[in-house]
Amino acid sequence: MEFTRGGLPVPTGQLERWVTFSRFGDAELVSLSGEIDLANAPEIGKAIVERIQKAGKVLIDLTTVSFLDSAGVRLLDALIGDLNEHGKPTRLVVGESGAARMTLQLCAFREDVLATDLDRAAAEIGG
Amino acid sequence: MTQELRPPWDEDPDDLYDHAPCGYLTTLPDGTIVRVNQTFLNWTGYTRGELVGHRRFRDLLTSGGQIYHETHYAPLLRMQDEVHELAFDVVCSDGRQLPTLVNSTLGRDDAGSPKAIRTMVFNATERRQYEKELLLARQIAEASERRVRVLQQIVADLAAAPTEAEVAEAVVRAPESAFGAASSSIYLVDVERDCIVAVASTDPTTGNWDDMPRSSPRAVARVAERGDLHVVGSVAEARTHFPELVETMRRSGRNTVVLLPLTTGPADESATVETLGVLAFSFKGERRLTDGELRVVRLLGQQAGQALDRARLYDDANRREERATFLAETTRSLDEVHRLLARTRRLIERAVPEIADWAEVRLHVGATPVVEAGGGPRPDEELLSQRLGKVAASGEPAFPGEGDQLDCSVLPLTARGLVLGTLALRMAPDRRGAAAERAFLVELADRAGLALENARLYEQERQIARTLQRSLLAGALPGGDTRFAVETHYQAAAHDLEVGGDWFDAFLITKDKLAVVVGDVVGRGIEAATTMGQLRSAVRALAGNENGPARLIEGLDRFVERVESARMATVAYVEIDLPAGEVAYSCAGHLPPLLQEPTGSPEYLLQARSAPLGSRAGNTVRTEHRRRLPPGSRLLLYTDGLIERRTRPIDKGFELLAREYARRRDAPLQGLAAGLADTLVGRDHSDDVCMLCLTLGTEERIERTIGADRMQIALLRADLRAWLVAHGVEAECRDAVLLACSEAVANAIEHGYRDDPFGMIDVVATVTDDAVEVRVTDRGTWRGPVTDVARGRGLQLIRESMDQVLFDRGDGTTVTMRRGRQEAS
Numbered sequence: 001m002e003f004t005r006g007g008l009p010v011p012t013g014q015l016e017r018w019v020t021f022s023r024f025g026d027a028e029l030v031s032l033s034g035e036i037d038l039a040n041a042p043e044i045g046k047a048i049v050e051r052i053q054k055a056g057k058v059l060i061d062l063t064t065v066s067f068l069d070s071a072g073v074r075l076l077d078a079l080i081g082d083l084n085e086h087g088k089p090t091r092l093v094v095g096e097s098g099a100a101r102m103t104l105q106l107c108a109f110r111e112d113v114l115a116t117d118l119d120r121a122a123a124e125i126g127g
Numbered sequence: 128m129t130q131e132l133r134p135p136w137d138e139d140p141d142d143l144y145d146h147a148p149c150g151y152l153t154t155l156p157d158g159t160i161v162r163v164n165q166t167f168l169n170w171t172g173y174t175r176g177e178l179v180g181h182r183r184f185r186d187l188l189t190s191g192g193q194i195y196h197e198t199h200y201a202p203l204l205r206m207q208d209e210v211h212e213l214a215f216d217v218v219c220s221d222g223r224q225l226p227t228l229v230n231s232t233l234g235r236d237d238a239g240s241p242k243a244i245r246t247m248v249f250n251a252t253e254r255r256q257y258e259k260e261l262l263l264a265r266q267i268a269e270a271s272e273r274r275v276r277v278l279q280q281i282v283a284d285l286a287a288a289p290t291e292a293e294v295a296e297a298v299v300r301a302p303e304s305a306f307g308a309a310s311s312s313i314y315l316v317d318v319e320r321d322c323i324v325a326v327a328s329t330d331p332t333t334g335n336w337d338d339m340p341r342s343s344p345r346a347v348a349r350v351a352e353r354g355d356l357h358v359v360g361s362v363a364e365a366r367t368h369f370p371e372l373v374e375t376m377r378r379s380g381r382n383t384v385v386l387l388p389l390t391t392g393p394a395d396e397s398a399t400v401e402t403l404g405v406l407a408f409s410f411k412g413e414r415r416l417t418d419g420e421l422r423v424v425r426l427l428g429q430q431a432g433q434a435l436d437r438a439r440l441y442d443d444a445n446r447r448e449e450r451a452t453f454l455a456e457t458t459r460s461l462d463e464v465h466r467l468l469a470r471t472r473r474l475i476e477r478a479v480p481e482i483a484d485w486a487e488v489r490l491h492v493g494a495t496p497v498v499e500a501g502g503g504p505r506p507d508e509e510l511l512s513q514r515l516g517k518v519a520a521s522g523e524p525a526f527p528g529e530g531d532q533l534d535c536s537v538l539p540l541t542a543r544g545l546v547l548g549t550l551a552l553r554m555a556p557d558r559r560g561a562a563a564e565r566a567f568l569v570e571l572a573d574r575a576g577l578a579l580e581n582a583r584l585y586e587q588e589r590q591i592a593r594t595l596q597r598s599l600l601a602g603a604l605p606g607g608d609t610r611f612a613v614e615t616h617y618q619a620a621a622h623d624l625e626v627g628g629d630w631f632d633a634f635l636i637t638k639d640k641l642a643v644v645v646g647d648v649v650g651r652g653i654e655a656a657t658t659m660g661q662l663r664s665a666v667r668a669l670a671g672n673e674n675g676p677a678r679l680i681e682g683l684d685r686f687v688e689r690v691e692s693a694r695m696a697t698v699a700y701v702e703i704d705l706p707a708g709e710v711a712y713s714c715a716g717h718l719p720p721l722l723q724e725p726t727g728s729p730e731y732l733l734q735a736r737s738a739p740l741g742s743r744a745g746n747t748v749r750t751e752h753r754r755r756l757p758p759g760s761r762l763l764l765y766t767d768g769l770i771e772r773r774t775r776p777i778d779k780g781f782e783l784l785a786r787e788y789a790r791r792r793d794a795p796l797q798g799l800a801a802g803l804a805d806t807l808v809g810r811d812h813s814d815d816v817c818m819l820c821l822t823l824g825t826e827e828r829i830e831r832t833i834g835a836d837r838m839q840i841a842l843l844r845a846d847l848r849a850w851l852v853a854h855g856v857e858a859e860c861r862d863a864v865l866l867a868c869s870e871a872v873a874n875a876i877e878h879g880y881r882d883d884p885f886g887m888i889d890v891v892a893t894v895t896d897d898a899v900e901v902r903v904t905d906r907g908t909w910r911g912p913v914t915d916v917a918r919g920r921g922l923q924l925i926r927e928s929m930d931q932v933l934f935d936r937g938d939g940t941t942v943t944m945r946r947g948r949q950e951a952s
Contacts, residue, residue: 037837067862099866
């Protein structure tokens with residue numbers, strides 16, 4: 001037995017800490033949380049791709065993401081590119097401010113894939 | 128007066144010559160017979176006419192005699208004028224040979240020339256017979272002597288043969304040297320299995336080597352039962368008595384077979400005599416054994432039988448000792464490991480291959496049964512599970528019977544009358560069946576049952592203690608306060624010993640006063656874990672705004688008077704006045720806390736020391752020491768498992784800890800304790816390690832060094848975030864700095880240290896009222912402008928999120944970034 005505590009969790013491959021999946025209406029909802037960076041972005045990406053392969057519409061919720069770096073941006077960029085190519089409607093839900101919106105804005109993400117809340121995002125891709 | 132005695136009849140000289148009791152011959156010097164007396168003619172059957180003038184003396188001899196006549200008789204006679212007692216066989220007229228002794232004289236004339244030979248011939252028939260008998264008698268005596276010598280040698284060999292196999296080896300060679308047998312084989316009676324087994328042969332190509340029941344009609348079994356010597360003199364005899372021998376004898380070209388029982392005494396004392404085996408030996412021709420030889424053969428049987436008897440007793444004693452040693456060693460070996468699975472494994476390892484070629488232990492404990500097996504091949508699964516079920520239900524051992532399809536023994540593993548599980552094994556072939564082995568297995572299972580039950584109890588207690596300890600240590604620690612940060616690490620002993628009594632705790636006494644404590648209760652197991660929980664609660668209850676560390680330890684001394692198991696526990700207790708940055712500490716028998724101030728070397732806090740709690744012999748005057756610590760100071764509390772090693776003196780441990788702690792002064796707080804434990808004790812540690820690391824206040828300037836490892840970026844970010852928060856940096860600026868800093872470090876890892884996983888990255892940040900400045904330095908290799916799209920985006924993020932960015936590529940890369948606090952870019 002061994003355990004270490006204090007401060008924030010150390011990435012140890014426990015993906016559920018950063019990504020969980022559920023349904024929102026008829027869309028697949030991917031909820032990201034905590035710090036997304038170079039250390040965990042590749043594994044998170046793999047888990048998402050596996051899950052959304054059969055999905056028709058995808059919502060990615062970043063409202064509880066406390067940190068997003070360029071590796072995270074690269075992941076989201078690739079996901080959206082893929083989904084667009086297959087004609088699957090997608091939205092990133094990022095809130096009005098916060099670390100995720102800052103990083104995405106700095107990277108000049110298209111405003112039309114960003115939404116500020118889940119209901120609005122679902123309505124946008126619903127019709 | 129001399130007077131000639133008159134014989135009772137007239138002695139006519141001619142008659143005397145003709146009828147003398149010996150033959151007379153007169154020959155010319157060339158041997159031609161000129162005169163012969165009647166006696167010679169009577170003996171040989173010739174007529175005078177056939178000899179006189181017609182034959183030479185030598186013509187009457189056998190061809191061998193003629194050569195002898197040529198080489199010895201004639202030369203000797205010529206030289207000495209006479210010869211005596213020369214043996215010749217005279218060939219009679221009917222071809223018979225007449226053994227004779229011959230004396231001759233050579234008469235010479237006046238000139239000395241040979242004139243005539245006079246020869247006297249004695250009939251030596253009787254004498255020659257006697258000589259022959261004499262020779263035969265000597266040969267017999269010699270053969271007998273040789274047999275006796277062979278026998279003596281065998282007796283000596285037997286005396287030196289301690290085991291059945293060696294006895295068999297010594298005996299099986301005897302018939303060849305003693306009697307000239309063509310081959311021999313030895314069979315031993317196996318009383319346990321009620322059969323007779325061939326164990327050795329000088330010619331394994333002959334005979335039938337299958338085991339036979341003692342009741343078999345085969346010759347060997349019959350002779351073994353009768354206990355008396357049997358000689359099969361010919362194939363015809365074999366056909367009458369033992370038809371099964373005929374084919375074997377014919378195939379191997381044997382005409383006489385001797386079957387000798389190996390008995391513990393002479394056959395006539397049959398009441399007490401036991402037949403232990405049979406020695407069979409055979410001859411190529413039909414061989415008649417003399418009475419003398421048969422006596423020796425019987426003697427050999429008894430000698431060998433007695434040696435076998437001795438060897439059996441010796442073997443038995445050996446076997447008994449081996450079994451006892453095996454049991455003792457198994458018990459000791461099982462005691463060496465504590466865990467249930469390890470013990471089960473150990474039991475299998477002991478059994479296979481030493482006593483069994485396959486073994487399996489099944490334990491019906493817990494939710495899933497423990498199954499551990501070794502060796503092979505596995506027996507039939509269905510038969511086995513039936514047998515296991517029967518034994519588990521009855522608690523009685525089951526041994527394989529004659530012709531049993533399942534050739535395994537199954538024994539219940541019991542402890543205190545309960546069947547814990549089963550031990551199934553297939554004995555090694557040479558140990559099967561014996562009653563003594565059954566008793567041995569039962570004892571083995573008894574001992575194993577007890578050892579496994581103890582392990583199970585140990586396991587149960589250990590589980591409870593671990594759960595208890597974990598629940599006590601896993602309580603929430605205070606956090607979210609920028610004035611301090613706490614990191615703890617607990618590592619249980621590697622060797623599955625019982626849970627220890629080490630503990631740590633941190634709690635806020637008031638909103639401005641923090642208490643941290645690390646302690647160690649004497650002993651292990653449930654009691655230690657329970658006591659630890661009680662002491663932990665006692666510390667929390669006694670800590671108050673008015674009491675300092677000294678009074679708190681005094682309170683614990685009183686507590687120990689009521690909770691005896693806590694006596695001699697050691698405690699390091701520290702109170703921190705957060706606004707003032709002042710610590711007060713007291714150590715009751717515990718190792719001194721280690722302090723690292725932002726500048727300078729680490730320092731052990733050696734004041735305010737006293738004896739363990741409730742100590743009767745030690746100094747229990749409790750004192751405390753106060754000291755102001757500059758912001759950024761780190762304090763480490765730990766238990767002895769961290770520095771005590773059997774292989775090094777404790778001051779070396781202190782030295783090593785101080786050095787490693789200093790080396791990590793700039794490492795992020797997260798992972799610091801685990802990293803120290805890893806370096807100081809590694810994974811193979813024999814004691815629990817319990818650590819608590821406290822960082823105080825906020826440094827004006829934060830300096831961190833991390834390895835080129837993606838995982839460490841988050842650790843750095845945690846420290847940096849806490850530092851920015853502590854300095855009241857606005858959220859927007861804070862996020863921007865964290866992003867830029869992360870990207871700069873990621874760049875160093877992925878670009879500069881692309882080929883160097885051991886590179887180090889320095890991060891220094893300062894804050895003023897106007898701006899935050901961050902410098903990230905690596906000593907990696909600059910490989911020209913970044914062309915990787917992904918990294919390019921990272922660099923873009925740095926430029927976008929900071930006001931000023933400067934890349935300096937000299938020896939490695941230094942990125943200096945600045946961001947104003949009021950206005951975002």
